[in-house]
Amino acid sequence: MAIAYIKKKMDSRFWWPILFALTMASPGALSQSTDALGFLSIDCGIEPGSSYVDPLTNISYVSDASFIDTGVNRNISGDSLSPKLRTLRAFPNGTRNCYTIRSPVVARGSKYLLRALFLYGNYDGLDGQPLAFDLHFGVNYWDSVSVTDSTFFYVKETIMVATARYFSVCLVNTGTGTPFISRIDLRPLKDSLYPTANKRRSLVLFNRWNLGMESGYIWYPADPLDRFWGSWSFPGWNYVSTNSTVRNLPQDLFEVPSVVMQTAVTPINSSSILITWDPLPGAVNQFFPILHISEILDLAGTNQSRQFNIYMNGIHWLGDIMTPKYLYSDAVYSLLPFPSSPTYNISLEALSNSTLPPILNAFELYVTMSNTSVPSDAGDVDAMTVIKEWYRIQRNWMGDPCSPSAFVWDGLNCTYSLSNSPRVTALNLSSSGLTGEITKSVASFSALQYLDLSYNNLTGQIPNELANLSSLKLLDLTGNQLNGSVPSNLLEMAQNGLLTLRLDGNPHLCNNGTSCNVMPAPKKKKISTPVIVILCIVPVLILLAVTIIVWKVSKTQGLRKGSSVDPHNGFPKQTNNVLQLENHQFTYMELQNITNNFQKILGKGGFGFVFHGHLEDGIQVAVKMLSQSSSQGTKEFLAEAQHLTRVHHRNLVSFIGYCNEVNHLALVYEFMSQGTLQDHLRGRANNARALTWRQRLHIAIDAAQGLEYLHKGCKPPLVHRDVKSGNILLSETLEAKIADFGLSKAFLSETNSHISTLVVGTPGYLDPEYCNTFQLSEKSDVYSYGVVLLELITGLPPIVPGIENVHLTQWVLQRLDKGNIEDVVDPRLEGEYDINCVWKCVDIALKCTAQRSQQRSNMTEVAMQLKESLELENSHYNSGNNQNLYSKISNVSLNSAEIFEPKVR
Template identity: 50%
Template sequence: MEGQRRRAMAARWLWPLLLGIAGLGGVLQVHGQVDNLGFINLDCGLPESAAGYVDSVTKLRFTSDAGFIDAGTNYNMSSEYITPTMGRSWHNVRSFGGGAGTRSCYTLRSLVAGLKYLIRAKFWYGNYDGLDRAPVFDLHIGVNYWTTVNISNANTPVIYEVIAVVPGESVQVCLVNTGSGTPFISALDLRPLKNGLYPMANATQGLVLHTRANFGRDDGVILRYPDDPHDRFWIPQSKRAEWLEVSTAKKVQNIDDDSFDAPSAVMQTAITPVNSSSPVVFSWDAEPSASNPDPGYVCILHFSELQPLPVSAVRQFYVTLNGQLWLGKGFTPQYLYTNAVFNSIPNHGYHQYNVSLNATGNSTLPPILNALEIFSVLPTTGITTATQDVSAIAAIRGKYQVKKNWMGDPCVPKNFAWKGLGCSYAVSSPPTVTGLNLSSSGLSGNLSSSFAGLKGLQYLDLSRNNLTGSIPDTLSQLSSLTLLDLTDNQLSGSIPPGLVKRTQDGSLTLRYGNNPNLCSSGDYCQPPKKKRSSMVAVYVVVPVVAVLVILLLSVLLICMRRRRQGRTSDNIKRLDEANIKGHNSLRFDNRRFTYSELVAITNGFERVIGKGGFGKVYHGSLEDSTQVAVKLRSESSDQGEQEFLAEAQTLAKIHHKNLVSLIGYCKDMKYMALVYEYMSEGALDEHLRGKDNTMKTLTWRQRLRIALESAQGLEYLHKGCNPPLVHRDVKTSNILLNANLEAKIADFGLLKAFNSNNDTHVSTARVVGTLGYLDPEYHATFQLTNKSDVFSFGVVLLEIVTGQRHILNDPEPTSIVQWVRQRLARGNIEDVVDARMRGDHDVNSVWKIADTALKCTAQKPGERPTMTDVVAVLHECLELEAAHDNVNAGFYTPGSGGIMNDYGRYDTGMSTDLSQSSTAYEQEHLGSVSILSTGPAVR
């Protein structure tokens, strides 16, 4: 609250100052856009019947917000607060009554999933309700808390801005009544951003604007579109008593792949200290809250040299944070090129952040600063309701025009779950809708097929409505449904046979009384006894026939097995076993070993080098001294002949440098074994966990290469095989390393083939794999896709980053996916990185891998990347790591191609200050200025 009070005071100081400049003839134009470029500009509270309009100064086209929300009441601002220069979008508001705990949400649609967006929410109370009591309430973006809106007084406009990755094709902005006044909103903006901008904003964290300053201007001009194509507000900052202003009329260029795209008009002005021996100093206070007691901050300093310097002149300075060097060497801005110094790892742990730019000993010129941005980090790790359930319940809401409180995510946060919905909240999977009570809700029309989309539904109460038409048979497909109440409606026709069968076997309670036209035709309401008898006959006859068939097949199988065993010799010439589903029988061209030969090459199975569900793996040596691994099936193994044939046939037929090579096989009476190349460095999990104390910790570059090679092996199975293959047991213990630490995928006993390249999934009779690596969708549906391997590989990537096991005791058993998500929510990648690497890694590549891993472990297969996508990211990260040793510290320059040097592209924790409050204002006419969001006053 203290931070909010300071911002309000600073806002009150700066607002009249800027208006005073306007009165003195200052040039306070606000540049506007010509084309919307995908922008959304909502005038909140503008009547739905009112036509949209183009602001005469900004050229921004505003529309009513009525099509984006179905709650709230329109009000006009009190006339005493309206001035001739005030932008039209401020004249009215939308207000949301309903009491504490009420959530009202805007839905911004037609977005691009996975793209970054800048979202601005604008508020000007203006005593619209005549209460003269400004409210305090919360803002959420999607299911994640964004900020607390604190309106200091009736004549203080405030703007809040966030940069976030939107996971779907829409995003919701919600106002939450916290019991401190009625929420309202004046306007809402959305701007698409290039995904390369602000790399610190990703799938797990957004950036909330604290300050954005344009130094060296005292004319009051807030630069935005078209000077800034992304329509960011750059607030002028100048302090003539302490700073000299420097400017140029020449264009300042951005480097290739610039991560911030600072506009030339902003970079054309700068400040230096009046006293050339003095530093440039900024500070700001941390602003903890109940939802974020230790906020992290990201700071971006923008530099450009604006004057051609004589040969003898040098401008070089250090950047320090709270007295510690941020950069390990002096920084020299480039002439007429944007340079940036920034941190991608948010800073934590300080009550106040003090940043200083100090000239180095050999510098002849003082420091320079052109612009500054400060953000606090917003965790965006909240898990939303299952996508299929969201789509189904949204369709139900739309069909029946359900109002209630049905806004935002249906189940999350728990205290805002939609009225009438029951939800399940599993630790490792998205919430799902398990109950729906729409009794006495005024529903009319037929029964929507969308109810069948709620696959986890356990009870459905549609009683006491005015529903008409027949009951869809699709409801019988809801396997979890135990109660269906349709009483007191106007339904007609007969009850579908699927529902009748469910009621007969006792799995469903069906209530359908007081539907006068229901069961007027057909036999399914009261099945005659003779039909029940005939069904009993069927239930008896079918099992008897089935038993006879099974007995017959068993006899045939025993005969065939005895015949086959009679033809087995010490040297097996070929394996003509029964086909494995998805594979044809094939000849094995690999070497055939007898059991006695295996005894010889393993020296009596002397040295065990591994153990799995199939049995033990032994070290062996062939006649030519070639080292091999012999995988011998144990008699007690749960895996039998089927798994043996699967692995043998697969390895005989597929070849890739990142898959282990089959050298030979043995099927000698009861003995079955595979002989494959020896991987001397063992399994990846041993290196990550330090099983052998003599093992050196893998470097980050070695880990990246191992990840890439493993990914290439899986990509080959998915894309290079016909039909495509799914491994089904991807884990770090099945990634083996040779003497050069080259990685190869092993253990193909659970491999499954698609019937054709066009198949989207394979249904399996049972779920197999390893707990902690299992795809939750596969586990729930028994439908296997190649995205099941992608999920498992995402877990492998998290193990590579963290060095932790796939299931941790923290202190209760926790999946590594959940463990990483929780820690990355704090915004610090170093909270999860394996400490044994001692910081020897490029932070940007680590972020990319962690982000990719979390995408791989998305709950829905369709939201996961392909292995081809993963391979591409790993290639890119290896390139970043290679550049890590060759480029400049914590900043980039035109010559660096946008990639940083030994400190990593994003240096360790820095933030900067602006001591100037930027409590947000925006007035979009001549003589009005918009001041942006939060922060201490420049001192």
């Protein structure tokens, strides 16, 4: 067997041919940003306004000065690779520095190949010191650049779809040296190419090889798409080639050039080719391999044949036998990532009756780009761009204004939610040296609450459009040179108490008087003596009545105040500031009426009983009463009440009110008529029918969104600490909501975990790392959620009953080792599911339940992946097609059924 092992980093000698060619370009006349090919090629660090044309490729290169306004140009040392490859741009200041590429170069919805190149060349004389930084595409992490060889040309490449009329390439200082960049290449692609790249997923190149080529490199013009194809040699391979043209199939999805497909490898003294690689350390990788295969030997009229199967990690990737087409370029790929694994391998194995071994012409390997961050509202981004250009602001305003939150622009406050893009809520440009008029673009911030333009040199009138900012609470225009009258709508908002309006220090601005076309104030009328008497007496009577009412209310509620402990039952007497709840407060007698004297019990937990009730308007509620013998105790009970008052999300139980009397503590929240998810999975629900796979997917997504809100949307965030199927409640429509916040803990960030000597939670769901280290973080909830997801898939409890009572994760892994997903899925589903979707969900669950918390996904990633899984299931449901994940697609056209399966082209 010919085994080739992939390394992420290539030998620096691998790059010498391309380095030589890249340095042969000569300066020329100034050219447009895009050349006749539609390429944008940016040479970083050359003089502003300059450009040149590469005589070998006819590609035009332009200066980067119009794409960024920070950084410094630097020259590479004279003993570097070539005297003509001697510039770069370095960024010694600022944490994030971004190149912005805009329309007309970028078209929204179009697909591109984007490449960033880095050649250190010891430009700063610090060779040998650690140098590493991060590269972001827009708001998302793209890759890391770690320089270990000053003569090595590092290349980072992604295939992506532009979701706006612009995008950013950002270099992020991670504290290990000064970020720099040498070149940026943008190449347009047909929308049909690389179908795994879409608006929701960008692909990051792991590596791309032209097999059968002994050395060298292929790019434009040999490849019209200007992809870099490198050689890959391996002792166990035999090189074969042809001079005949290898054609692309109709509607080809990759358009590999003939020069690449004209060479190939076959195994020496073996019947199989095995390629293996490991995931990157500490990364959550989703791999997308692409095999390019063509028969380049004419087997017609001979007794020879070439047939083989393709396996991925020992699992049949293609259900059909692969018989390469003569001089036609086919591809084997998948639109779904392969399940995570400690190591990966692809095996091409000849059939026993095949006279020739397998053949492989080229190989591409991609990983998914992390897309956990959400870009800011497009309207806010456009407005901030106009403001930046209008006032020529020189702050470090680059990339997305609000996202990620760690890089929010100076002077901005943003609000973040799970369902919407970040919004600009405050803009502070005080004392920023602004001149000219107030741009009307400021009125485009529909969520803006605070606008501070004070102490600048702004002139002209105040735009009437500012009154359209319905959320505006403060407008500070103090200390400018504004003139004319204040818009009447702004004055009216200020007079009604809706807006704080500050206008001092504008000598030419007036907000009253006829000279500014403002209506004069009406003349005062004389008030008669009887009216004066009435006006004096009525307020006194009102004040007296209010005083009496307050005294009576205070008297009736006096038992609820104070901080002492009642000696009869041990319940604390709550002070006003201990439990500050905004929801409705019920008396114990009201709870008796609501529950019909606590007649119907819904359930029982460590806290006590939960009773069913009806409010006066008929709304059904659940009343959780804390018993005096509660194992959870008053502390946890009140903690749940506190948390419920400040968490508001459709996938968290809604808090209606509470009872806080001396002998009775109770919480009242919405009634979930379908009980717990656990009851449905264990067959204890009133409905005897098992949940369908689509219903389970929706429940999984609902629960994931609820946890995502707790981790990201709450201020401060919350760790639930007891995520389990018994704490996921279902409504009449089977909408899932997370309940029971009594064990929740607040935390500040992923790095600020809580340390406790007491591990709390439910056996089977407990994070093993939390049990060992006592360090609590959001990843503890992720682990518990992964167990719940496995429950949804298998229908089994977290501890599978049997001789050894094995944990559910181990039970699943043992069966997956046999390669049959059907052995894992709940048999009550009776095969009514899309197998692609189930594979993906199992992969998500196993990532959540990884032993080390760093290897687990976060809930944002989980929710996103589950929504993609639902799309697979919906497509299967709508088409009624249940083709296997590992089957062969024989037709050429791309249809809705095949986009979810491994492909042969």
